[in-house]
Amino acid sequence: MKGWGAAARPSLDRLLVREKDNTAESELFFRRVLIMVCAVFVGLLAVSGRLVYLQVLNHDRFTTLSESNRVRIQPLPPTRGFIYDRRGVLLADNLASYHLEVTPDQTRDLEATLAAIKSRIALSEPDIDRFRKLARRTPPYTGVPLRFQLTSDEIALLAIDLYRMPGVDIKADLTRRYLVNALGVHAIGYVGRIDETEMAKLDPGQYSGSTHIGKTGVERSYEEVLRGRAGYEQVETNAEGRPLRVLSRTAPVPGQHLYLSLDMRLQAVAEKALEGHNGAIVAIDPRNGEVLALASQPIYDPNPFVNGIEFSAYRKLNTSKDRPLLNRALRGIYPPGSTIKPLMALAGLQYGTVTRGSGVFCAGVYRLPGASRKFRDWKRSGHGGVSLDRAISQSCDVYFYDLAVKLGIDRIKAFLDKFSMGRPTGIDLPGEKGALLPSPQWKRKVHKQDWFPGDTVSVGIGQGFFLATPLQLAHSTAVISQRGKVFQPRVVHATEDPGTRVRTLTEPRSAGTIEAKNPRFWDAIIGGMIHVVEGGTAHKVRTPRYRLAGKTGTAQVFTLGQNQSYNARRLAKHLLDHALFVAFAPVEDPRIAVAVIAENGGGGSATAAPIARKVLDAYLLDQYDEKLVGGLKPAPEVQRNGLE
């Protein structure tokens, strides 16, 4: 074997004239083994030393500990904070409930124990299956829940025989309850059982003893605040591990109560006004960014999710083509349509591509210079000569086609970005989408195509690739109403210590001010928006009781061929245009900004604007239908100071 390979092929080894030398290697190995023997000896000696330390030097201490060692540490999960609305209406609390827990290690015979339980109370196959699955995944000395929501009869039946079944315990816990059911579910969210991916990221100490965690809505985004901190107690137990008495106790710190900025009466009005349509309504107090209503239709009841929704019910929700689980307010992305025109006009003024006085002649159609493709105005006959004010109030498309082309996509993107278009607003709810404010870079990356001038034309009227969420629309409308003052939207108004009931208001999160080069630019677009209602496309929602400014929008769901015409009666419902309306009021001192999207609702002025009026009326005139909001009374324990 000697001289292997080295002579046969030119290798590094050959150059270095190295060959295998079994004797030398054997000696090298012997030396190395000697070192390892020493290492092994030292390692085992260290363990022996540790044994001496524990068994000789500290023997007395550990003997004492072992004699008194009937002590177990039991985690004490904290009580989850309640959720109230801004008036103190209780939305979510905890209900005492009992569940049956089995510790496999402590049972003498697990199968016999299960059979014994089954002979006393109802135990379904899915219950047993879930128990077995969980038991496989957890160490055998920890308790595993077998049945939830025991009735008092079942507790009585089990309690008398509990001493005969070691390892079986009835545990009290608190189950989340949503008192207003489906109302506001998209903002409140729900808690559910902790799943494996969540388990991997959790602090195991803090969650030992807890079975639930916030899954969506504020339940998720304020999980840390609502949950509190776990405590633990040392309990003396008998030989079977049953607690006899509590020796010491580190109390858990209960979670904080949350007061949402939502007014559930307004939420109810909004959800009711939208009934019959899929869509969303977001209402914001523009003076501080507080969300007053966040409706997304359809809605669903969160209560079944708390202890594991049945599979068939979940599948029904999940596969419904109306997608009730989708939070359209934050995650629904729609072409903003004409509602974007005031912002486009402001961009034009800011960059000097238009002035308040300059005009465009609208003949009902727009062509890019040197191109044959026609971009039509919604009004086939055209608007004639239009100024900026009339372009907004009459929603002239040709004006904004021209404006967008003059601005160019880069400047449009740079300016609209300040209003959170194309990026999340940063609301304190999970899962918000940024939607899409397109750019040439984006198009090359995603569509592998260059940006065409025609793409810019469509963006000018909020169509084409341009997409926005209802929240973004409400937010940008709020910013307009405050003439550039930006507040990050938020749904939590205050937190409250459950013991002292001391309330901490959350500070408005100011996100700076968007400066117009000339303050009168704001007057120009707000004036246009006032004229939308006073003589423009939304004149039907004008009211003598307060002044509102708004903008209608009608977003195309599908693209017409070049020479087709839109006929609502001939189209299936799911191809009908989306109806949009954004508004704020009162114009003198805006207290509410609202965005409405009714999917496939047809036209913005006919469908969306009246819905928005209902929300504005309720809020500004404090007029609520007693039948609708009668149950929404502030909880008696809530002190009213600081709440509306």
Next chain:
Amino acid sequence: MDWNNGRRALQVIKLDWPLLLGLLAVSGLGLVVLYSAGQRNMDLVLGQAMRLGLGFAIMLTLAQLPPAHLRFWSPWLYLAGLLLLVAVMVVGDISKGAQRWLDLGVVRFQPSEIMKLAVPMMMAWFFAEKPLPPRWLPLLGGALITAIPFILIAEQPDLGTALVVGWSGAVALFLAGLNWFVIVGLGAVLAAVIPLFWTFVMHDYQRQRVLTFLDPESDPLGTGYHIIQSKIAIGSGGIYGKGWLNGTQSHLDFLPEGSTDFIFAAFSEEFGLIGGCVLLAMYFFIIARCLYMATRAADTYGRLLSGSLTLIFFIYAFVNSGMVSGLLPVVGLPLPLFSYGGTSLVTIMAGFGMLMSVHAHRRTLRR
């Protein structure tokens, strides 16, 4: 049958009698302890005895294979092991929160277990014909052979097994004559990289996990509970122990996993410091005997394989006893031949079988 006849008979079936004696002694003691630690459950003891029997049978079988066969199969076993590790990532079952098991319809097994044998075999195969001490390129090759399965297993995540596999490759490199400068250099690089990793790569929750891993007693609701209870059990045993079947901590259910990973605590409680030291001495005897056998092997393959397999056995014994006594962090490794449970027992006995095979074909000339 006189003494010499007996020795000859053992030689015919390729068994090394001092090692066999050591293994029988430890596993016999293990069964006795298990009876007590397992709450006098005879089924548990019988089950473990069956596993031990299976282990010894596997050892006997593998001892009959000539080392040349082992060597031939080394790369194939290693490749198969790698493929299975990838398969487990894709379709593996999740048990106790980690993805380790592969369900083959009839049996479920952990491919990572194969690697405890395949990595030493592959390392020995790789260095068998290379001049030693290894040059840079072979060194890199050896490091890769170890690192790939190490990363795959650590990803599952199965820290204990990854540690064993990484250790087996590292000691193979060391035994192959790795230059001291390289050893010191690697140590220095590691010392420099860890703080960077800590600061820039890890998430807060991961850092928290590492901290509780290093100091389990700071987390009395989690792993700290095991260690606190285990130390009480050991410490209360004193010098002479409380006597067989008289341990209170393990019997009153305070000691979790008293018959599996924490059986050393149950043993120390009943048999005291003397019992503990005797057991450690028995482990030392087995390891020293195996290392001696390794130095007598005929070629590089035999030497490296034997050495690496032996030190795997050592790391089990050391990490487990160190963890249970609170000297080392909690890593889920069983005490070899002692802890109740099957998978790793079979692997360890297979390793002893290979050792005996190598030893049966040792150099006949004295060194």
